[in-house]
Amino acid sequence: MGDLIVLRHGQTEWSRDGRHTGRTDVPLTARGVADAAALAPMLARRHIAAVFTSPAARARRTTELAGLAGGPAGSPTVKQDPDLWEWDYGGYEGMTTPQIQQRRPGWYLWRDGVIPGDAAHPGETVQEVGARADRVLARATAYLPDGDVALVGHGHMLRVLTARWLGLPASDGRLFRLDTGTVSTLGDEHDEPVILTWNVPFAS
Template sequence: MTYPTIWFLRHGQTEWNRDHRLQGRLDSPLTDQGVAEARRQASLMPPILAAGPALIVSPLGRARQTADIALCGTAYRTDPRLMEIDAGDWQGLRREDILEAHPDLAARAPTPLDIYEAAPGGEGLAAFHARIRDFMQDLQGPTVIVAHGLLGQVLRAEACGLPPEDAGRLSNLQGCVYRLDKGVETRLEAP
């Protein structure tokens, strides 16, 4: 499927990102580094914002905090379909502790997306992908999205025609803007 042009921004580093904790639907504030990353994104946004794209943001606090900075104060709307994957019973736990308690999972050298997929009581990749695809099919034109790392990987994979199982191998950077157009991804970075 072909989607309109998308500019995807992952939220800046949070306290839990720094501590390697699974956030999922829980939240923690941006660190000083995360604020600096959002400011780098803001330096890239004026020509994009000038074109008048739709601006849609995850309702979770870390994404809204990033959007308030990165979108240069421009009004946006939120959509619950942009929330991060639910990590069920593992939300709030450190990645290292999960892998230590589950050596079978650790032995597979899992990506973060693989860990969330394995979480008991979590959303799972199939439901997560279906939610993201439902959101993307509703896009009416060029759109800026501010959301989460794993959501971004799955959304970007979908936009580029990759299977969701391969999404966890895509880059997952903060402080940049991913442009997705006609199945091609370009990463925009501040000088």
Template sequence: MPRLFVIRHGITGRSDIPLTPNGINTVSSKSDQVVGHDKVREWDYGDYEGLKPHEIKEKNPTWNIWTDGCPGGESVEEMTARVDSVIARIREVHRRYVEEGLGKRDTLIFSHGHFSRVLISRWMEFTPALGTHFNFEAGGIALLSYNHGSLKEPSLNGLNLYAY
């Protein structure tokens, strides 16, 4: 069955840190395989961008990103819709591979912590808020696939896998 590998990098927020020359060369050599990054960006923190958790709690003591979203940024519904659109795109790639023998078996996403946790939750058709229960460590790898040889049974096959 096709697999989706999700790698959580260690950058927080939406800061746009440029690639190193080695990173540019690596991406350029794989450009025909890279889909793009716009939809897998981190949750838009809006008014809270750049603030540490304790600073946000000083402004809004009851704030919870999983239920409240971010003022001036993305709501839970907007984040869900964005993640769901990524999942739909991946599932179409997987469907074509399984049903038509087209394309490649596996897909790979590099993403941020909150995006990744929402992706895992939505992949398994859970609410986004369940993402808070997935401790997806920086540099960790998640493996998502399907049970019983069925594209209708999405599964989490591994979390915080590492290549040593």
């Protein structure tokens, strides 16, 4: 059985500045490009059976720079999976935590959630993000008998996905800090799901 390789996309201006970036398509910074490209040699040593990426440009670009797309004949096809989109932050899209807390003192995403935004940003509950993560895992794990599966996406979504892999509630994603430009691996020990590595910078 292979492992799940969990990649958070490289840095963007919004992630650098702490702005909640759900469905807004923000490109990688120069550092984000360099971090993603630095991952390619490590991934080239893995036997990757399938690649799933968020449709967001920042995730797709990370996938390309990391050498997971456009490989030689026989390379896995990259599948864009809408369920890998980041948490829809609704009316908090583009805001930092301190800005939100000016309106809602003590606000904490994992406990208090988001407010509705416009038609493009209706917002999601953590349970709705968890349901999307479950669908991603169902599709991805079908390929694990053939090798590793790479999942390229976003910080909060991948934290929720990790919690669900471990059989925890979606809200327990709060326990797993995940920085931009990092790779993590999920696997099993004695047939029980575990974290094998976590939050390792691309350049490591």
